Amino acid sequence: MDHISEKPLVVEMIREDVKGLADKLARKGQIVASDPDAVVELFDIYPANEWMVMETEHETPQMLFGNFWLEGELCILFADTNMGKSLLAVQLADSISRGEAIAPFALGAEASAVLYIDFELTGKQFEQRYTDGQLRYQFAREFYRGEYNQFNRASSHYQQLDKYVIEALTRGIKRTGAGVLIIDNITCLRNGTESAGAALTVMKELKKLKTRHGISILVLAHTPKRNPRLPLSRNDLQGSKMLINFCDSAFAMGESHSAPGQRYLKQIKQRSTAETYGADNVCLAQLERHNGFLKFVFTGNDCEKNHLRDTSRQERERMQREVKRLSDEGLSQRQVAERLGLSVGSVNRMVRGGV
Incomplete structure (x- = not known):
């Protein structure tokens, strides 16, 4: 019944x-x-x-976070675990709901209600993250947070969990009047699958949701284990590249290996703006707490190569020995590459004797 x-x-x-x-x-x-x-x-x-x-009758989309994310866009932010992408997403939600820019990036849009769907933290974990001693941070009234209701049994009536989630998101947008939707993270909308078909279905549904309600959407995603010596690229997005192909814009957060604790942001894809923050001009950031609020403070720009892990001669020789050992055990070059976080080409060169 x-x-x-x-x-x-x-x-x-x-x-x-x-x-x-x-x-x-x-x-x-x-x-x-x-x-x-x-x-x-x-x-x-x-x-x-x-x-x-x-x-010409439509207004020009305004910036939500400089050239990283514009109004009306379906944008992806991806990073490795424990990089702080959820912290940045909450910071963006706070910024947009207040109508206050995150320096030095422009915020051209007016203050808007934001619906933040949190699949990562419990309510208590969220409260503790934004409380410093007895000081509890006060968010704007237009910032709405939602989390998964484990006691809701209605999802059992749906063959596809992602369809049920999209319908629930629609009701949440109507209830809050949100002009911005942030989803942390997209893996939870894909029912645990990494297939290209699942990625395409989710992106189509989110694009329809964006168009139907005239909203802006930011989805968070993970990167799999990657080689920290290589620049961030679209290849680092976990799962199918369909996610990048069907979004309007994307940017990534990386870890600096030259300055402990520092992060950097890099544009990966943009359709409506020029590339401003590419490999030669990434944005450096440091995590700080102000009045109970954990946020990133942006400290300047630099070349990405200055923040990648340096590979010494000794390290390369050690890696080559490890590649040879795994190859001798019978692993394929692709399996060795995945095990060590290297490209297949690098493994091939090491197997042939190059460093």
Whole structure:
């Protein structure tokens, strides 16, 4: 009976979506919303000049976090575990909900309600993270945090957990009036799978959610074990590259190996802006606590290569011996590369005798 009670809500949501799409097309002169025989085309097709005219009516997207993330974008922030990406995400939520920029990055958008879905921390862990002694940080009223309700049994009625989560996110956006959604982290929306199909499904659903509600979305993701001697790239995003292909922008957080405790941010993908913070100009940051609030303070810019792990001659020789040992044990070059956090090409060179 519980399963049956869910159906009217889903049916009503579908009806609203169809009606909303029909009304949108009717305003463009494409179909008449009241015409039951009207065909809703899969593609909106107009002369290029008409697109130019129509789009002039839309406001230019404003910056939410400098050139890293703009209004209306589906953006990905990825980093290794314990790098502090969740801390930065909460800092961004606090910034946007207050309408106060994180220096030195511009915030052109007006203050907006933010819905932060936290799959990482419990409520108590979150409270402890932002309490310093007796001083408890006061967030803006427009900052909403949600966490998974372990006692909710409705998800058992859905064959796909990600579909249920998307519907729950929709209700959360409507309830809070959020203009910004932050998800920490995307692995929880993919039902534990790393397949390309699962990644594509999630990104499609999030893009629809973004367009339907006119919101900006930031999703957090992990990097698998990586070689700290190599620059950060889209290849470091855990799972399928589909995540990068279907987002509007992406940036990564790395660890500095020349300054202990320091982090840096690097642009990985951008569609609406020029690359400002690439390998030659990463943003350096230090974690500090102010009035109970843990946040990153940005201290300048530098070349990424200055913060990668230096490889000495001794280290390279030691690594080559390890590669040879694992190869002699019968591991393939790809298996050796994964075990040691190296590229397959590097392993191949070491097996052939190069360093």
